[in-house]
Amino acid sequence: MNGAGNAFVLIDARGRSAPLSLPAERVAAIHARHAFDQLLTLETHPVETALLRVWNSDGGEVGACGNGARAAAWLLFEQDGGETLSMSSRGGRLTARRLEDGRAEVNLGRPRLSWRNIPLSRDMDTEALDYEVHLPGGGRLTRPGAVSMGNPHVTFTVSDVSAIPIAQIGPMIEHDILFPQRVNAGFAEIRGSDRIRLRVWERGAGLTQACGTGACAAVVALHRQGKLGRAAEVEVDGGRLGVRWAEDDDVYLTGPVELEGEVDLGGLLS
Numbered sequence: 001m002n003g004a005g006n007a008f009v010l011i012d013a014r015g016r017s018a019p020l021s022l023p024a025e026r027v028a029a030i031h032a033r034h035a036f037d038q039l040l041t042l043e044t045h046p047v048e049t050a051l052l053r054v055w056n057s058d059g060g061e062v063g064a065c066g067n068g069a070r071a072a073a074w075l076l077f078e079q080d081g082g083e084t085l086s087m088s089s090r091g092g093r094l095t096a097r098r099l100e101d102g103r104a105e106v107n108l109g110r111p112r113l114s115w116r117n118i119p120l121s122r123d124m125d126t127e128a129l130d131y132e133v134h135l136p137g138g139g140r141l142t143r144p145g146a147v148s149m150g151n152p153h154v155t156f157t158v159s160d161v162s163a164i165p166i167a168q169i170g171p172m173i174e175h176d177i178l179f180p181q182r183v184n185a186g187f188a189e190i191r192g193s194d195r196i197r198l199r200v201w202e203r204g205a206g207l208t209q210a211c212g213t214g215a216c217a218a219v220v221a222l223h224r225q226g227k228l229g230r231a232a233e234v235e236v237d238g239g240r241l242g243v244r245w246a247e248d249d250d251v252y253l254t255g256p257v258e259l260e261g262e263v264d265l266g267g268l269l270s
């Protein structure tokens with residue numbers, strides 16, 4: 001599947017009697033069979049519609065994936081019908097509703113804004129971090145906003161996102177000592193009070209076509225800095241995402257999802 005170009009392999013393991021065991025070497029073997037940005041699993045949950053788990057392509061299990069949650073919700077609606085559902089995830093409880101056009105809108109909950117919750121390695125104002133990055137050709141990026149959407153993000157405001165050498169500076173930011181759990185790094189060009197262009201270097205996956213939690217974190221961070229309204233269309237390399245930071249403080253994400261086909265994982269899940 002993909003969500004605005006963010007590539008997934010999704011294993012629907014609901015109804016399986018034994019819990020799925022996915023150590024890093026098994027995630028790597030699945031990635032070698034069929035490359036993905038994130039591996040997603042759906043398992044049976046005693047209370048919620050399903051349990052959603054997420055691994056990056058580097059084999060690390062993570063707390064949240066906005067596009068993955070949208071893709072999983074879309075699949076559950078396609079298979080089981082209904083108008084609303086809930087999923088348990090490491091980053092918290094997620095709810096989703098089916099929109100009239102068939103898309104799924106996911107509620108990713110409240111953004112976490114304190115330095116301990118991002119997390120950062122020391123006390124700092126998360127609205128505009130005292131942190132700067134020097135660009136290889138000269139110039140620098142400063143004062144990114146930091147937000148956790150169940151996973152850590154920083155968003156830099158840039159004047160021309162196509163001019164940023166993301167593949168060069170992304171790994172450096174991801175592994176900076178300021179971010180004890182590493183970080184996802186977003187670069188946002190503001191195109192209006194409700195429109196941005198965004199590219200994200202994802203922790204554990206590199207530069208992807210779209211990052212849903214990155215889009216949510218960008219809207220929250222830029223709104224806190226007075227640069228954007230509470231809702232925006234986020235143009236990413238693989239399409240357009242819709243983000244709304246509602247008055248109840250929850251962040252809602254929607255956008256396109258495609259089911260591309262099935263992958264034969266025979267022998268890899270036993």
Ligand SMILES: N[C@@H](CCC[C@H](N)C(=O)O)C(=O)O
Pocket residue numbers: 006037038056062063064065066067068151152184202203204205208210211212213214
């Ligand atoms: N592509 C995802 C984010 C996946 C997890 C992220 N790379 C992390 O390590 O936190 C999205 O759509 O949110």
